[in-house]
Amino acid sequence: MTAKKSSQAPLPQLAPDPAVPPGFSTLAVHAGEARQKVGDAITDAIFCSSTYTFPDTQAVIDFIEQQQPREEYGRYGNPGERVIEQKLAALDGGEAALLFASGMAAFVGLLMTKLNSGNEVIFFDECYHRSREFCTKHLARFGVVTRQVPACDYDAMAGAINSRTKLLVSESPTNPHLSVVDLDRFVRLGREYGVETLIDATLATPYNLRPLAAGVDYVLHSATKYLAGHNDLLAGVLVGRREPLEAVRKLRGIMGSINSPQNCYLLGRGLKTFELRMRRHNENGLAVARFLAAHPRIEKVLYPGLESHPYHEVARRTMHGFGGLVTFYVKDADWRQTAAVVDAARIPRIGPSLGGVESLIEQPMVMSYFEMSPEDRQRFGIADNMIRLSCGVENSEDLVADLGQALDAR
Numbered sequence: 001m002t003a004k005k006s007s008q009a010p011l012p013q014l015a016p017d018p019a020v021p022p023g024f025s026t027l028a029v030h031a032g033e034a035r036q037k038v039g040d041a042i043t044d045a046i047f048c049s050s051t052y053t054f055p056d057t058q059a060v061i062d063f064i065e066q067q068q069p070r071e072e073y074g075r076y077g078n079p080g081e082r083v084i085e086q087k088l089a090a091l092d093g094g095e096a097a098l099l100f101a102s103g104m105a106a107f108v109g110l111l112m113t114k115l116n117s118g119n120e121v122i123f124f125d126e127c128y129h130r131s132r133e134f135c136t137k138h139l140a141r142f143g144v145v146t147r148q149v150p151a152c153d154y155d156a157m158a159g160a161i162n163s164r165t166k167l168l169v170s171e172s173p174t175n176p177h178l179s180v181v182d183l184d185r186f187v188r189l190g191r192e193y194g195v196e197t198l199i200d201a202t203l204a205t206p207y208n209l210r211p212l213a214a215g216v217d218y219v220l221h222s223a224t225k226y227l228a229g230h231n232d233l234l235a236g237v238l239v240g241r242r243e244p245l246e247a248v249r250k251l252r253g254i255m256g257s258i259n260s261p262q263n264c265y266l267l268g269r270g271l272k273t274f275e276l277r278m279r280r281h282n283e284n285g286l287a288v289a290r291f292l293a294a295h296p297r298i299e300k301v302l303y304p305g306l307e308s309h310p311y312h313e314v315a316r317r318t319m320h321g322f323g324g325l326v327t328f329y330v331k332d333a334d335w336r337q338t339a340a341v342v343d344a345a346r347i348p349r350i351g352p353s354l355g356g357v358e359s360l361i362e363q364p365m366v367m368s369y370f371e372m373s374p375e376d377r378q379r380f381g382i383a384d385n386m387i388r389l390s391c392g393v394e395n396s397e398d399l400v401a402d403l404g405q406a407l408d409a410r
């Protein structure tokens with residue numbers, strides 16, 4: 001038996017005038033939630049249930065015949081998850097959202113649903129290395145062809161499209177180079193050739209970028225990052241039109257890549273302060289990027305909010321803010337001297353991931369690409385003297401002072 005019908009209710013009316021859409025933070029706090037809840041509690045209950053029971057046989061039959069939207073079995077959904085999905089759909093301005101156990105589970109779920117043997121997918125080549133690996137190592141086993149073209153090269157992407165192409169994929173901004181996709185051109189390309197489009201907007205978040213409003217078909221977020229925001233859980237979400245996402249939901253019910261009720265609660269709790277956190281991440285990212293750009297020991301800073309950034313114009317046109325991720329290159333440093341700067345930082349902890357309240361620092365060459373050949377690292381633009389800093393929500397003066405002492409220490 002499969003869940004036949006999603007039990008998504010319309011958004012509660014949050015403002016006195018229905019013509020005036022609620023603000024971003026109002027949505028983050030209230031969207032998707034019932035006004036009066038179980039136990040008269042202000043918070044949503046965590047239903048620790050693997051299965052959901054029926055009062056009698058007729059109720060089972062009513063459910064099967066789609067008259068009763070309700071829960072059935074935990075692998076198909078849970079009440080807390082429905083709330084978070086509505087909240088995330090509202091934040092991205094989408095019809096529906098589908099929550100997964102991780103960002104990668106969301107990516108795999110969408111591509112497994114959409115692609116058949118013989119189909120092709122085209123990527124901009126600056127991307128999360130596990131997304132690339134899933135396509136080139138695993139989808140390839142099922143006869144799906146992956147083509148990679150240079151990031152933001154729309155002509156190269158157009159040139160790679162053929163009658164077998166089913167999906168155009170990019171991140172925006174990309175990781176760790178923070179290149180920003182011109183969404184209008186990306187969407188036009190998809191429409192011109194009748195190919196669907198996916199933007200992984202993890203680094204931007206719905207606060208800084210609105211891919212669905214630009215006409216992108218699917219938006220993906222690793223909710224592990226800014227959406228949850230506290231470095232304490234893994235989650236992923238797809239947002240888009242309800243109808244195509246229903247097919248993905250059915251496959252998720254088979255794969256079992258769903259979030260636990262406890263995790264859904266934590267994600268919902270993190271989302272309450274989403275706009276507040278994003279404002280601080282944006283402020284800190286800009287302050288740190290400006291400081292580093294003026295520092296004599298820095299060769300180069302990549303941050304979309306800096307005028308020196310190759311995609312600054314696109315970013316200014318399309319983004320609300322530029323996020324907390326800053327990539328920079330230490331001047332005249334080999335990889336060990338670069339590592340010394342990382343090690344000298346006292347506030348950011350050393351670790352992968354980004355988007356949490358705690359700042360995180362890493363050297364991509366060591367953290368993600370250490371076992372790759374120098375030629376391949378060069379191909380993916382991973383320099384030995386490159387550092388990626390995810391600015392948390394600490395005070396920017398402290399982050400700046402700490403980076404200053406770390407650069408002086410080397």
Ligand SMILES: *Cc1c(COP(=O)(O)O)cnc(C)c1O
Pocket residue numbers: 102103104105128171175200202203222223224225234235236
């Ligand atoms: C982290 C990340 C992912 C993967 O998300 P998980 O939640 O770790 O599975 C995908 N894309 C980008 C851009 C990411 O930063």
